[in-house]
Amino acid sequence: xxxxxxxxxxxxxxxxxxxxxxxxxxxxxxxxxxGLLGPNGSGKSTLLLHLNGILxxxxxxxxxxxxxxxxxTHKNLESIRRQVGLVFQDPDDQLFCPTVAEDVAFGPQQLxxxxxxxxxxxxxxLAQVGLPDFGPRATHHLSHGEKRRVCLAGVLxxxxxxxxxxxxxxxxxxxxRREFKALLRELPATKLIATHDLELVVELCPRAIILDRGVxxxxxxxxxxxxxxxxxxxxxxEKPHILFHRHPH
Numbered sequence: 137x138x139x140x141x142x143x144x145x146x147x148x149x150x151x152x153x154x155x156x157x158x159x160x161x162x163x164x165x166x167x168x169x170x171g172l173l174g175p176n177g178s179g180k181s182t183l184l185l186h187l188n189g190i191l192x193x194x195x196x197x198x199x200x201x202x203x204x205x206x207x208x209t210h211k212n213l214e215s216i217r218r219q220v221g222l223v224f225q226d227p228d229d230q231l232f233c234p235t236v237a238e239d240v241a242f243g244p245q246q247l248x249x250x251x252x253x254x255x256x257x258x259x260x261x262l263a264q265v266g267l268p269d270f271g272p273r274a275t276h277h278l279s280h281g282e283k284r285r286v287c288l289a290g291v292l293x294x295x296x297x298x299x300x301x302x303x304x305x306x307x308x309x310x311x312x313r314r315e316f317k318a319l320l321r322e323l324p325a326t327k328l329i330a331t332h333d334l335e336l337v338v339e340l341c342p343r344a345i346i347l348d349r350g351v352x353x354x355x356x357x358x359x360x361x362x363x364x365x366x367x368x369x370x371x372x373x374e375k376p377h378i379l380f381h382r383h384p385h
Contacts, residue, residue: 139163140326141187142300146199148182148350155327156182156361159199164326166204166297171337171358172330174347175372180330181225183347184300187328188220189213203298218247220327221296225303227283236262236278236286237271242293246338262286265319281312288319299325305333334362334376346371 141164148157151325156179164170186201190207201208208216210213224230233239236260244254253324262268265285270278278286284304291299304320305313315334320327331337337344337358344361348371362368365375 137166138202140166140168140204141328142200142202142205143183143203144182145199146186146201147180147199148186148197156350157186160347160352161199162345162352162355164328166326167324168343169327169329169341170345171341171344173332173334173337173344173371173373174183177349178347178371179350180347181302182350184222184302184328184330186298187298188217188222190222194264198247203256204212206358210247211289218294219296220298220300223284223287223289223299223301223304225293225306227280227287230274230287234274235271236267236273236275236289239275239286240271240290240293243290245355257293257295258289261289262341264292264323265289266315281308281316284308284312284316285319292323296327299323300377301327301328301329303331303333304329305336335378338376338378340364346373348372 144161146157146160149155160183172180178383186197186208202221203216206215216310223290231239233242241254242262251266258271262270265280265288266287267289270286275286275358305316306356308316317339321340327343344358345352345354346361352366353371362376368375
């Protein structure tokens with residue numbers, strides 16, 4: 137059985153010569169939830185953009201990215217984008233329609249679905265993120281937490297098998313963070329979550345991958361890695377408070 141995500145020796149250099157990824161390799165099996173950690177500038181966002189082909193494959197990139205065994209090359213992009221749902225760090229980068237329903241409908245419409253099916257997917261996705269009556273609302277009047285949920289609904293409406301989230305709880309208040317974590321826990325898709333929210337990783341992700349300067353420096357059990365204070369400090373991270381009250385198994 138093919139892993140949901142397979143990355144082999146992925147390298148990426150920006151136009152200005154900056155090496156963002158320097159030979160990254162890992163595999164994630166279907167249904168797993170994995171945290172992607174690392175300091176700012178470690179290459180996390182660049183890596184996520186490769187997973188559904190937003191960064192072009194013909195310049196600066198070497199190595200392979202496969203989703204369920206299918207290589208993320210130009211000819212496979214449409215299939216890849218049906219399978220991988222990417223939730224950006226800033227909801228305002230993702231929301232661009234006047235109303236919530238139109239925004240959530242945008243993805244399914246691009247898939248060429250019948251209007252009846254699109255409507256049903258919008259209804260289902262908004263219910264999934266706890267905003268069942270938000271369809272008619274104006275997107276620019278939403279709170280930050282509501283915008284995040286609408287972005288997630290727009291991705292869920294496309295029914296991807298892999299969910300990739302970039303800092304999904306940043307800028308949320310404690311209640312918003314708690315609710316968003318509960319929401320993510322319920323979603324059956326394979327999840328890769330890039331985040332500085334280490335408590336979220338401890339609660340949701342049995343496995344963590346630490347990236348620093350474009351290289352995977354550690355990959356393993358979340359409680360074990362995050363309890364390793366020298367490792368965490370060496371890569372600009374701190375042992376989360378939640379682990380001070382637990383012992384790694």
